[in-house]
Amino acid sequence: MPVTFAAHNRDLTLSLSGEIDHHGAKGLLEELDRELDAVLPRALTVDCGHVTFMDSSGIAVLLRLWQRMEALGGSIRVVGLREQPARVLRAAGLERMIQMEY
Amino acid sequence: MPVIRYTNQAVLTFPSRSANEAFARSAAASFAAQLDPTLDELGDVKTAVSEAVTNAIVHAYPDALGKVQMKLRLYPEGELEVIVRDWGVGIPDVEKARTPLFTTGNEERSGMGFTIMESFMDTLRVRSSPGKGTVVTLRKKFAVRAGGRA
Numbered sequence: 001m002p003v004t005f006a007a008h009n010r011d012l013t014l015s016l017s018g019e020i021d022h023h024g025a026k027g028l029l030e031e032l033d034r035e036l037d038a039v040l041p042r043a044l045t046v047d048c049g050h051v052t053f054m055d056s057s058g059i060a061v062l063l064r065l066w067q068r069m070e071a072l073g074g075s076i077r078v079v080g081l082r083e084q085p086a087r088v089l090r091a092a093g094l095e096r097m098i099q100m101e102y
Numbered sequence: 103m104p105v106i107r108y109t110n111q112a113v114l115t116f117p118s119r120s121a122n123e124a125f126a127r128s129a130a131a132s133f134a135a136q137l138d139p140t141l142d143e144l145g146d147v148k149t150a151v152s153e154a155v156t157n158a159i160v161h162a163y164p165d166a167l168g169k170v171q172m173k174l175r176l177y178p179e180g181e182l183e184v185i186v187r188d189w190g191v192g193i194p195d196v197e198k199a200r201t202p203l204f205t206t207g208n209e210e211r212s213g214m215g216f217t218i219m220e221s222f223m224d225t226l227r228v229r230s231s232p233g234k235g236t237v238v239t240l241r242k243k244f245a246v247r248a249g250g251r252a
Contacts, residue, residue: 022156023120025210053127053145055152060212084145091221092214 003028005035010074012041014065017050020085025057029064036065042074049080058085059092066098077101108175108183110136117167118159118188126155126172133174134182137244146222147182147242153215154186154238160207162190162236180244184223185237192232200228 006013014032018024036044046065051058062078069076077099081089086102089095112133116122127148134147151172158170173185193199200220205213219226223240230236 019124021123021152022160022210023123026208029210053148053152055149055156056212056214056218057156057210059214060210063212064209083142084149087142087145087222088149088218091218092212 003031005039007039007041010039010042011045012036012039012043013045013047015047015050017052019053020051020058020061021053021055022057025061028061032061032065033068036068036072040072041069042072044069044074044076046076046078047080048078048082048085051082051085054085054088056088056092058088059094062089062094062098075099108177110176112174114172114174116170116172118163118170118190119167120156120159122170123152123156123159126170127152130172130174130184133176134244136176137180137182138247139244140247143242143244147184150219150222150240150242151184151186153219154184154240157215157238158186158188158190158236160211161193162188164191180246182242182244184240186240187235187237189235192234193228193230193236194232196228196230 002017004015066076079101081100081102114129130151131144131148134144155170162168168188168190171187175183198204200216202217203213205211219240223242225241227239
């Protein structure tokens, strides 16, 4: 699944698109790790506006980003969630840990 | 002879390649389209099927490719049944496997697959025999909407 990055100082925006499932999750995690290592962001925004489908692999991806931002002492928020990904994340209780906007 | 209660059925068999996760959930959604579903209902089916098929692909055959079968069945009164079967290693403790956050997978697994299946479908049944394989049965009843159903 395609991902683009936009960094302004140490504010990083990740824009994800397409379908997030197990098939693509490993490669995506590696790409996200590399970008976080390079930027060491203080504030991370994950834009899911173009994510059309997500299964529990998406939960694993966002949990990883949350853990990394905790370790960096920074913040994370997820924006632009469509209905199906939002239902998956809510079913996992992720809104208790990560700020989510729809 | 057993009495066949379902009104329509499709059976798909594919190897446990991860590229088939997207194929399986799209196929299930296409089959479910006969029920005139809402977008939310279709999303629920795609999500649950993705979890069940991914489990078979990731866990059933850890060291090789194996066969995964998905049966899609339509019942009167608008009920969809999805049966995902593998002939892999099996699950030693099904109750434990169904516990939220439990996983034997890698970091890209969250341990939420069965929880998602339970949340998005009406019923989930898991039968497994170590060394013989696993059968996951999901059922969901679709709302009858104005205009009826063909």
